[in-house]
Structures are given as C-alpha cells and as structure tokens.
Amino acid sequence: MIYDLFIIGGGINGCGIARDASGRGLKVFLAEQGDLASGTSSASTKLIHGGLRYLEHYEFRLVREALIEREVLLKAAPHIIWPLRFVLPHHKGLRPWPVLRLGLFLYDHLGGRKILPGTRSVNLKTDVTGKPLKDEYTRGYEYSDCWVEDARLVVLNARDAEARGAVIHTRTKCVSARRVDGVWELTLEGPSGEEKVRAKAVVNSAGPWVSQVLGAVVGRNDPDRIRMVKGSHLVVDKLYDHDRCYIFQNADGRICFAIPYEKDFTLIGTTDEDHKGDPGKPHISDAETDYMLRAVSEYFKKPVTRANVRWAYSGIRPLYDDGASKAQEATRDYVLKLDHPEGGAPLLSVFGGKITTFRKLAESALEKIEPFFPGMGKPWTATAPLPGGDFGYDEVEQRVAALTRKYPFIEASNLRRLFRAYGTDVERMLEGVTTPAGLGRSFGPLSEREIDWLRRKEWAVTADDILWRRSKLGLHMSADDQEALRRYMAHAEEAPERRQAGG
Numbered sequence: 001m002i003y004d005l006f007i008i009g010g011g012i013n014g015c016g017i018a019r020d021a022s023g024r025g026l027k028v029f030l031a032e033q034g035d036l037a038s039g040t041s042s043a044s045t046k047l048i049h050g051g052l053r054y055l056e057h058y059e060f061r062l063v064r065e066a067l068i069e070r071e072v073l074l075k076a077a078p079h080i081i082w083p084l085r086f087v088l089p090h091h092k093g094l095r096p097w098p099v100l101r102l103g104l105f106l107y108d109h110l111g112g113r114k115i116l117p118g119t120r121s122v123n124l125k126t127d128v129t130g131k132p133l134k135d136e137y138t139r140g141y142e143y144s145d146c147w148v149e150d151a152r153l154v155v156l157n158a159r160d161a162e163a164r165g166a167v168i169h170t171r172t173k174c175v176s177a178r179r180v181d182g183v184w185e186l187t188l189e190g191p192s193g194e195e196k197v198r199a200k201a202v203v204n205s206a207g208p209w210v211s212q213v214l215g216a217v218v219g220r221n222d223p224d225r226i227r228m229v230k231g232s233h234l235v236v237d238k239l240y241d242h243d244r245c246y247i248f249q250n251a252d253g254r255i256c257f258a259i260p261y262e263k264d265f266t267l268i269g270t271t272d273e274d275h276k277g278d279p280g281k282p283h284i285s286d287a288e289t290d291y292m293l294r295a296v297s298e299y300f301k302k303p304v305t306r307a308n309v310r311w312a313y314s315g316i317r318p319l320y321d322d323g324a325s326k327a328q329e330a331t332r333d334y335v336l337k338l339d340h341p342e343g344g345a346p347l348l349s350v351f352g353g354k355i356t357t358f359r360k361l362a363e364s365a366l367e368k369i370e371p372f373f374p375g376m377g378k379p380w381t382a383t384a385p386l387p388g389g390d391f392g393y394d395e396v397e398q399r400v401a402a403l404t405r406k407y408p409f410i411e412a413s414n415l416r417r418l419f420r421a422y423g424t425d426v427e428r429m430l431e432g433v434t435t436p437a438g439l440g441r442s443f444g445p446l447s448e449r450e451i452d453w454l455r456r457k458e459w460a461v462t463a464d465d466i467l468w469r470r471s472k473l474g475l476h477m478s479a480d481d482q483e484a485l486r487r488y489m490a491h492a493e494e495a496p497e498r499r500q501a502g503g
C-alpha cells in the first residue's frame with residue numbers, strides 16, 4: 001500500500017495536519033517517536049491567545065489569525081477550552097497607559113470577536129483582583145483570552161484523524177526517508193521492530209527535531225535551521241482565591257503570566273532562553289526559576305519563593321531562525337518549506353507555529369501540497385467539533401449537572417474533571433456503569449474504567465502518559481497511588497489485549 005501522506009511528529013501540528021488531511025480523503029500515516037504531545041505541545045502556557053505582546057513586533061497577521069482562532073477552537077472543543085480574563089496592572093516607567101489602551105483596542109477588534117467579552121478598565125483599589133497585589137498598583141485593564149488543555153488537544157486531533165482513516169503509530173521513530181521511483185520509502189523502528197512504509201508525500205512536523213529529520217533522516221547536507229528557544233514554567237501553591245489571571249510587565253520588556261491552575265495551584269511563566277543541545281531534554285535552570293519568582297514578586301504583596309514551587313516544566317519552541325538578536329524577538333509565526341525536486345516526491349517541513357494557530361497551519365500545509373493531490377477535498381475543520389466537543393460552549397454547567405444526577409455514586413468534583421477532559425465521550429466511557437464497582441479498581445481519582453479508555457482510545461502506554469499529559473493528576477495523587485498506577489500500567493503493557501499503537 002502507498003499512503004498519500006506520511007507525517008513525522010505527533011505534536012499539535014502533525015496531528016492537526018493528519019486530522020485535516022484525513023477528512024479531505026487522503027490516506028495518512030503518522031509516526032511519533034515518543035508519546036503524543038510528549039515534546040513542545042505539552043509544555044506550553046496552556047493558552048489559546050492572540051499574543052498581545054506580538055503587536056509590539058508588528059506581527060499583525062499572526063495576531064489577527066490567532067484572535068480569530070480563539071473562538072473557532074472554543075466552539076470546537078468547549079470541554080478542554082474555556083474563556084479566561086486577564087488583568088494587566090499598569091506599571092509606571094514601563095509601557096505608558098495610552099500605549100496599553102491602544103494595544104488592547106487593537107486586540108479587541110482585529111479578530112472579529114463575537115463570544116468573548118471585551119476589555120474593561122479595572123480599579124485595583126476596589127476590585128477583588130487588586131487585593132493580592134502591592135498597594136502601588138492602582139489601575140489596570142482586564143481583557144479576554146482562552147485556556148486549553150494542550151496535550152489533550154493533540155490527542156483529540158489524533159483521535160479524529162484515526163476515526164477518519166489515519167494510521168497513528170506512537171513510540172515509532174522514522175530513521176530513514178528516501179525518494180525512490182517517484183515516491184518516498186521510509187524505514188520505521190517501533191514496538192514491533194522495523195517496518196517499511198511508502199508514501200507519495202512527507203510532512204516533516206518533528207518540532208525541535210525538524211532540522212535533524214532533514215539531515216539525519218532525509219539525508220540533506222544543508223538542512224534549514226531552527227532556533228531552539230526554551231520556555232519554562234513554575235507551578236506554585238495557589239497565590240490568590242479569585243478566578244482571574246494576571247499578565248505582568250517586566251522591566252526587561254517581557255511579560256509573565258500568573259494563572260489559576262488545577263484548583264490548588266498557580267501557573268507562572270514563561271521564559272525565553274536560547275537552547276543548545278538535546279531538544280528532548282530541556283530543564284529549567286536556576287536562573288529561569290529566579291527570574292520568574294522575582295518577576296511575579298514585583299507585583300504580589302506576599303513574595304513568591306522556591307518554597308512555594310511544586311512542579312516545573314520546560315519545552316522547546318522550534319522557531320524558524322530569522323536572525324533576530326534576542327530569543328523573545330524571534331518570530332512566532334510558522335514557516336512552511338516545500339522541497340520538490342523535478343520529478344521527485346514532495347517534502348513539506350514545518351517550522352515554528354503556536355498551539356493557537358495549529359488549525360490554520362494545517363490548512364496552509366495542505367494548500368502547499370494540494371497541487372500533488374488534485375482530488376483532495378476542501379477545508380472543513382473550521383466548523384467541525386473535536387471528539388467530545390459536540391455541545392455548546394455555554395452548556396458546560398448543565399451538562400455536568402446532568403452527569404451528577406445520572407452518576408450520583410461518583411464524586412461531583414471528579415465528574416466535573418471527567419467532563420472537562422472527555423466532554424460528551426464521558427457517556428461512552430461510563431457506558432453500563434451503574435454502581436461504584438462498575439468503575440473497577442481505584443487509583444485515587446483515577447478508575448480502572450478511565451485508564452482502560454486511555455489505553456484503548458488515546459494511545460496511553462505508561463503512567464506518565466496519564467499523569468502528566470492526558471491529565472495533570474500527578475499533582476494531586478499520592479506517591480502510593482502513582483506507584484500503584486505504574487505497576488498496573490507495566491502489567492497492562494504485557495497483556496495481550498492491550499491496544500497496539502494506531503490500532
């Protein structure tokens with residue numbers, strides 16, 4: 001069999017392209033060397049946002065596209081995406097008040113906003129959002145963006161791609177790709193050993209490994225280069241009780257977010273630091289930790305210290321190397337490079353991109369390869385819900401209330417978590433469950449029924465796939481429950497009925 005499209009990389013861009021292409025009738029094979037979203041796509045700030053600070057770099061096209069996508073994605077996946085309000089305190093000596101007002105006016109109007117509320121002025125002396133802040137901050141602005149469960153967004157795109165015919169193989173590395181007789185011949189190494197696949201076109205969406213794929217896998221001597229920029233985040237004890245987020249201006253011109261996270265915590269980020277070496281092993285540095293703690297402590301009355309830190313994570317932004325002098329100035333826009341020698345099979349390489357614009361990136365990628373597939377269908381994803389997202393963005397509370405009535409033996413807070421993770425698929429997951437015993441063994445908030453779903457439907461193989469990507473339950477579960485889950489998953493991996501990658 002010859003596939004139409006072979007995709008290298010199971011991050012948000014690869015899975016987004018796989019979904020779009022499968023829905024247009026192309027035969028798609030996607031290979032991911034690790035777990036889905038195991039790289040950059042699970043290490044974001046978890047925002048669907050326009051990128052307010054990108055306006056300062058005159059990236060108006062990128063900002064406008066991202067602003068439009070906020071509401072498109074909110075309607076497509078209202079279980080894992082929801083509105084947030086951000087408070088921007090005014091800081092004397094940094095960006096002047098009129099400049100902030102102009103930037104937020106553009107932010108409100110560039111993207112044709114219809115659902116999200118607009119900007120409002122905030123009196124921090126009287127508003128609840130001013131209470132955690134130092135007294136010197138007396139006024140600010142409040143504006144809208146959205147939250148996203150980033151790794152789940154990737155998995156949902158992969159699931160939808162598979163439902164439309166795509167083959168998804170995780171833990172499968174593409175080690176060689178060569179043009180032979182007008183098509184690509186690819187060699188894969190996965191759980192079942194070596195495998196050969198043929199395809200008419202290849203998409204290299206390997207993220208931080210995109211240049212390595214061009215060199216070591218494809219065999220090019222002069223691969224396009226990326227600029228690896230590390231972004232790190234801290235998860236600290238909850239810093240305040242209200243539901244708003246903060247965007248703080250730093251003296252170096254950058255910004256830092258403080259966002260309510262997983263009920264009991266606050267997420268702080270991010271940094272911009274050039275990264276050298278292995279793209280698969282980024283670690284937060286002491287300097288980054290100190291930088292973020294210092295940045296938010298400039299604003300909060302109570303200093304945030306290392307004693308407050310409960311978790312940290314880092315990711316690599318694989319930005320196209322545009323020669324920008326500072327890491328924070330390198331373009332966040334995506335760049336698509338098509339390599340099509342005379343008579344040779346096409347290779348499309350994806351550089352950069354933001355999780356917010358993955359769907360538009362996928363459309364642009366397919367537009368690039370459309371000449372090679374004249375029978376390919378038209379764009380369709382703008383109005384199509386992702387798995388579990390086939391309900392109104394304003395129906396979450398009534399849906400959760402209905403589940404609470406139907407499953408009174410499941411703790412209400414856990415049902416809310418389940419709906420926020422799986423949406424309407426919760427009903428499929430819990431089909432036939434009428435008593436607590438029907439859920440199977442318990443691992444803290446996790447049930448055997450949910451774990452089985454994650455293994456069969458979502459490519460989960462290890463405990464970390466579940467604890468830190470499909471969910472963030474690693475922050476909430478005891479060490480004993482986590483160890484029990486690791487033993488359970490190790491045993492399940494050996495069981496003959498386990499789901500094969502892509503099966």
